[in-house]
Amino acid sequence: LSNNFDFSRSIANNIPPVPISGRAVVPRVKYDFTTAFLDPSSLPIEGLNLALKTALEDEGQDLAYYPHPQGHPKMREFITDKLKLERSMEIDPDQVILTTGSGQAVARVIELLTNPNDTVITEEFSYQGTLNILRRYGAKLVGAPMDREGIIPEALDKILHRLHKTATKAKYIYTIPTFQNPTGADMSLERRKSFLQIARNHNIPIFEDDCYADLRFTGENTPSLYALDDTNSVVYCGSFSKILAPGMRLGFMVVPKGLVENIKAIHLGATPSQFAILATLYFLKDHLSEHVQKLTTIFHSRKDTAFGAVGEAFGNIVKCDNPDGGLYLWLEFPPNCDLASILPKAREYGMSWGTGAGFSPGQDRKNYMRLCYGHLEPSIIRDGIHQIADFLRQEQII
Amino acid sequence: LSNNFDFSRSIANNIPPVPISGRAVVPRVKYDFTTAFLDPSSLPIEGLNLALKTALEDEGQDLAYYPHPQGHPKMREFITDKLKLERSMEIDPDQVILTTGSGQAVARVIELLTNPNDTVITEEFSYQGTLNILRRYGAKLVGAPMDREGIIPEALDKILHRLHKTATKAKYIYTIPTFQNPTGADMSLERRKSFLQIARNHNIPIFEDDCYADLRFTGENTPSLYALDDTNSVVYCGSFSKILAPGMRLGFMVVPKGLVENIKAIHLGATPSQFAILATLYFLKDHLSEHVQKLTTIFHSRKDTAFGAVGEAFGNIVKCDNPDGGLYLWLEFPPNCDLASILPKAREYGMSWGTGAGFSPGQDRKNYMRLCYGHLEPSIIRDGIHQIADFLRQEQII
Numbered sequence: 001l002s003n004n005f006d007f008s009r010s011i012a013n014n015i016p017p018v019p020i021s022g023r024a025v026v027p028r029v030k031y032d033f034t035t036a037f038l039d040p041s042s043l044p045i046e047g048l049n050l051a052l053k054t055a056l057e058d059e060g061q062d063l064a065y066y067p068h069p070q071g072h073p074k075m076r077e078f079i080t081d082k083l084k085l086e087r088s089m090e091i092d093p094d095q096v097i098l099t100t101g102s103g104q105a106v107a108r109v110i111e112l113l114t115n116p117n118d119t120v121i122t123e124e125f126s127y128q129g130t131l132n133i134l135r136r137y138g139a140k141l142v143g144a145p146m147d148r149e150g151i152i153p154e155a156l157d158k159i160l161h162r163l164h165k166t167a168t169k170a171k172y173i174y175t176i177p178t179f180q181n182p183t184g185a186d187m188s189l190e191r192r193k194s195f196l197q198i199a200r201n202h203n204i205p206i207f208e209d210d211c212y213a214d215l216r217f218t219g220e221n222t223p224s225l226y227a228l229d230d231t232n233s234v235v236y237c238g239s240f241s242k243i244l245a246p247g248m249r250l251g252f253m254v255v256p257k258g259l260v261e262n263i264k265a266i267h268l269g270a271t272p273s274q275f276a277i278l279a280t281l282y283f284l285k286d287h288l289s290e291h292v293q294k295l296t297t298i299f300h301s302r303k304d305t306a307f308g309a310v311g312e313a314f315g316n317i318v319k320c321d322n323p324d325g326g327l328y329l330w331l332e333f334p335p336n337c338d339l340a341s342i343l344p345k346a347r348e349y350g351m352s353w354g355t356g357a358g359f360s361p362g363q364d365r366k367n368y369m370r371l372c373y374g375h376l377e378p379s380i381i382r383d384g385i386h387q388i389a390d391f392l393r394q395e396q397i398i
Numbered sequence: 399l400s401n402n403f404d405f406s407r408s409i410a411n412n413i414p415p416v417p418i419s420g421r422a423v424v425p426r427v428k429y430d431f432t433t434a435f436l437d438p439s440s441l442p443i444e445g446l447n448l449a450l451k452t453a454l455e456d457e458g459q460d461l462a463y464y465p466h467p468q469g470h471p472k473m474r475e476f477i478t479d480k481l482k483l484e485r486s487m488e489i490d491p492d493q494v495i496l497t498t499g500s501g502q503a504v505a506r507v508i509e510l511l512t513n514p515n516d517t518v519i520t521e522e523f524s525y526q527g528t529l530n531i532l533r534r535y536g537a538k539l540v541g542a543p544m545d546r547e548g549i550i551p552e553a554l555d556k557i558l559h560r561l562h563k564t565a566t567k568a569k570y571i572y573t574i575p576t577f578q579n580p581t582g583a584d585m586s587l588e589r590r591k592s593f594l595q596i597a598r599n600h601n602i603p604i605f606e607d608d609c610y611a612d613l614r615f616t617g618e619n620t621p622s623l624y625a626l627d628d629t630n631s632v633v634y635c636g637s638f639s640k641i642l643a644p645g646m647r648l649g650f651m652v653v654p655k656g657l658v659e660n661i662k663a664i665h666l667g668a669t670p671s672q673f674a675i676l677a678t679l680y681f682l683k684d685h686l687s688e689h690v691q692k693l694t695t696i697f698h699s700r701k702d703t704a705f706g707a708v709g710e711a712f713g714n715i716v717k718c719d720n721p722d723g724g725l726y727l728w729l730e731f732p733p734n735c736d737l738a739s740i741l742p743k744a745r746e747y748g749m750s751w752g753t754g755a756g757f758s759p760g761q762d763r764k765n766y767m768r769l770c771y772g773h774l775e776p777s778i779i780r781d782g783i784h785q786i787a788d789f790l791r792q793e794q795i796i
Contacts, residue, residue: 005511005570005603005631005657025464040459048673049454053447060446061438063645064773066423100498104668113403136663172403205403233403247461247672259403265534270502273674274645275446375462 027375031351031384036181036242036327037375039298043245044283044291051283052275059278067274069264071098071252075281079238079252082288087213088223089236095254097263100272102211102239102251107133108267109207109235109253114139118171119163121204123151125330125359125368127181130174130209134361141361142170148321150177150187153194160202172205177225179212182359182370183330184323189222196229205233211251214243214292216325217300232256240280242327243292248276299327299374302381306373309382313389317398318369327374328354333367337397340366345395351388425773429749429782434579434640434725435773437696441643442681442689449680450673457676465672467662469496469650473679477636477650480686485611486621487634493652495661498670500609500637500649505531506665507605507633507651508572512537516569517561519602521549523728523757523766525579528572528607532759539759540568546719548575548585551592558600570603575623577610580757580768581728582721587620594627603631609649612641612690614723615698630654638678640725641690646674697725697772700779704771707780711787715796716767725772726752731765735795738764743793749786 025035070076076093083089099105106129114120116138122131124143134141142163145155156173163170177187177195187195199206208225226236239251250272255263284291303322306329310320319332333339340355356368373381392398423433468474474491481487497503504527512518514536520529522541532539540561543553554571561568575585575593585593597604606623624634637649648670653661682689704727708718717730731737738753754766771779790796 005633005654026460027463035464037464038462040462043459043462045454045458048458049447049451052450056443056447060443061441062424063643064436064438064441065425066433066435066644067647100668100670107668235403245461245673246464249465249669249671249673256403270498270505270668271647272498273647273671275643275647275674275677276671279673 029347029350029352031376031380031387033371033373033376033384034352034354036372038242038245038295039375042295042298044287047283047287047291048279051286052279055278055282058282063274067271067277069267069271070094070096071271072274072277072281075277076252078281078285083224083238083254086221087210088227089254090227091254092257095257095260097253097255097260097267098272098277099237099251099253099267100249100270101241101246102209102237102253103129104270105237105251105253106130106209108263109237109255110134110137110139111266112259112262113172113205113207115171119168121156121159121170121173122361123175123180123183123185124361125182125356125365126174126361127176127209128354128358131359131361134174139171143361144173146180146183146185148183148185149191150180150185151175151195153191153198156195157198157201160198160204164202170202170204172207173199174207174209175225176209176212178210178222179215179323179326181212181326182328182354182368184321184326184328186219186324187222192222192225192228196225200231200233205235208234208236210236211239211242212326213238215296215299215327217296217303218324226254232258235259240284243288243295244280244284248280249273250276250280296325302373302376302378303329305378305381306371306385309385310371313386314398327372329371329373331369331371333369333398335367337392338366339369339392339397340364342392342395342397346388346391349387349391351384351391353388427745427748427750429774429778429785431769431771431774431782432750432752434770436640436643436693437773440693440696442685445681445685445689446677449684450677453676453680456680461672465669465675467665467669468492468494469669470672470675470679473675474650476679476683481622481636481652484619485608486625487652488625489652490655493655493658495651495653495658495665496670496675497635497649497651497665498647498668499639499644500607500635500651501527502668503635503649503651504528504607506661507635507653508532508535508537509664510657510660511570511603511605513569517566519554519557519568519571520759521573521578521581521583522759523580523754523763524572524759525574525607526752526756529757529759532572537569541759542571544578544581544583546581546583547589548578548583549573549593551589551596554593555596555599558596558602562600568600568602570605571597572605572607573623574607574610576608576620577613577721577724579610579724580726580752580766582719582724582726584617584722585620590620590623590626594623597631598629603633606632606634608634609637610640610724611636613694613697613725615694615701616722624652630656633657638682641686641693642678642682646678647671648674648678694723700771700774700776701727703776703779704769704783707783708769711784712796725770727769727771729767729769731767731796733765735790736764737767737790737795738762740790740793740795744786744789747785747789749782749789751786
């Protein structure tokens with residue numbers, strides 16, 4: 001056993017570690033709907049090779065030096081232009097900080113903004129990775145009721161008033177307004193405006209996670225919350241994991257100018273790989289629209305397959321919205337269905353899914369299921385969903 | 399100005415941010431000896447392109463999934479084998495955690511082990527990046543006297559006894575035993591053993607930074623402190639920045655088994671790029687010895703040029719050891735020479751160097767100069783050192 005190391009009182013250890021998987025996050029069973037992967041066969045392997053070759057010819061020798069602490073300036077300009085075009089955001093490249101995936105952005109923003117016992121509001125269901133980090137930093141989580149347009153402003157207002165009565169002020173709201181993970185909810189423009197108004201009335205800042213906004217199948221882009229806010233009260237993050245490759249480990253945050261130095265100080269020593277940035281930048285600057293179009297076409301078709309199969313296999317036993325984008329379906333089963341306890345047995349039979357428990361900031365919600373379809377062939381999606389339904393019937397869960 | 403963000407009491411803000419450069423760390427003037435860069439022209443651009451191509455053919459589709467939270471298993475096996483061969487370390491790949499450069503390893507280990515006002519011992523001069531992170535986490539720094547074999551065990555013993563008398567226990571010792579940055583000191587086997595014995599007598603754990611061990615020009619490898627310790631009291635870190643490219647942003651730590659889960663918890667969401675790992679792994683598994691040989695040949699010759707020029711230009715005005723490896727020379731000037739205040743003017747004349755102040759854990763040591771030669775052509779090295787000497791004479795510093 002280790003000797004002499006004493007970190008019982010250390011800052012890092014004030015916060016109990018959350019259990020994290022010791023294994024790579026890869027599909028483990030034939031019908032593995034657990035994680036929002038991309039489609040391996042649609043990765044632009046050849047394109048990345050060519051992009052990297054050009055990038056290294058152009059500026060490869062600069063790898064001998066140390067990258068800019070906020071990340072490659074050209075990449076931050078590319079992101080600035082992309083966010084202006086697609087998310088109606090008017091920002092300066094100096095507000096962009098590159099990170100190893102949006103996970104690191106989420107961790108650093110939460111580290112900056114959260115003290116143990118701070119109250120943080122999330123959607124009623126939210127991204128498991130963020131919930132884990134929030135718990136690690138000791139946040140008390142309050143889930144805000146939502147419908148298929150995301151957080152319901154009136155419900156948020158009630159929560160904030162209720163907190164006010166107990167002399168509690170929410171520290172911030174973490175929200176995924178576009179193709180919300182796990183529910184797929186997509187905030188309309190009107191909803192965004194009334195949501196922002198409520199937050200502003202209570203002086204609560206917002207942490208907007210916009211990782212899935214690129215993956216729209218139908219409808220027009222709505223501006224990000226960041227774009228619609230005029231009080232500098234939104235921190236924003238995005239990712240290249242969903243349009244290029246999770247393994248690239250490349251994401252970014254956009255922070256109001258007044259926060260840049262604070263975030264940089266805690267981001268110290270964690271600049272992402274310039275090598276990965278070069279390949280990503282040189283590939284996407286020539287192929288962004290075309291590649292995203294290719295991906296969304298695949299995902300749209302797979303979503304249709306999955307949504308159809310859910311209807312066939314479960315009928316009206318489950319409630320499931322038909323999302324306009326993203327990488328998952330969210331199924332609500334009758335309240336007595338425990339989809340968490342049965343999961344280990346399901347895995348033995350070659351099936352797996354995400355459970356409501358993982359995505360719940362509050363009490364255990366066992367009657368929900370997230371199905372990720374992005375990485376699976378249509379026949380596997382269809383067969384898998386039918387197999388899951390058969391299995392749940394056989395086990396008398398439904 | 400930002401509105402509504404309140405992080406005045408936050409964990410991250412308990413610690414005052416240290417000023418960090420807002421710019422990329424690249425050479426800025428003709429004779430820029432400031433930073434330990436690599437030689438841009440010796441980067442294996444073609445080799446990396448080929449390695450990446452093979453890697454992507456072999457396992458590129460796995461980029462669609464999420465990497466192992468400790469980093470690619472094959473890379474951790476490669477590191478395990480490398481450390482066994484070169485550093486006499488017997489470890490398990492599960493003890494290795496990949497990081498975005500050793501800077502991130504240093505930050506996470508310090509975050510885990512340090513509380514505000516903890517006493518941490520470093521060498522009398524030490525790596526500026528680490529000192530900044532230690533200060534950020536509120537460490538009180540004590541510099542231990544050193545000679546050209548690194549920390550002097552008897553002096554360390556005295557410091558620890560002195561601390562003991564004031565009821566203070568040093569939390570840990572941060573040391574760079576091999577080609578110490580900035581001094582170039584290299585601990586002999588005997589010195590390592592007696593150093594470890596003193597640390598063990600006082601039950602003080604050690605954080606060993608071994609980033610430069612690959613760059614040996616003369617003499618045989620000595621085992622790392624980790625290898626020589628039998629009490630599981632050493633945390634170790636290393637880097638690929640010095641043998642491949644700083645821009646790859648790839649390093650690692652090796653931690654005693656009892657600390658793995660704690661480090662993983664605070665490393666959450668910061669796994670380095672799998673893309674960068676693949677290129678690095680596939681290149682180095684076929685070319686490690688050959689490439690390191692190529693680099694050390696270049697650096698050895700440039701060191702000889704630099705060392706010769708220092709002798710010619712400064713004569714016996716400065717003390718300078720002839721290092722057996724690494725990327726820098728360390729010059730001690732007479733005590734009254736202020737090499738820090740004159741630096742801005744020197745930059746206007748196209749020269750730059752590292753100052754003792756930056757590398758000093760304690761009081762400002764103005765009469766020291768670090769010269770990094772790895773990225774500069776021999777003629778630039780020679781001319782630059784003579785120009786610096788002429789400039790200092792002209793300014794009546796020497």
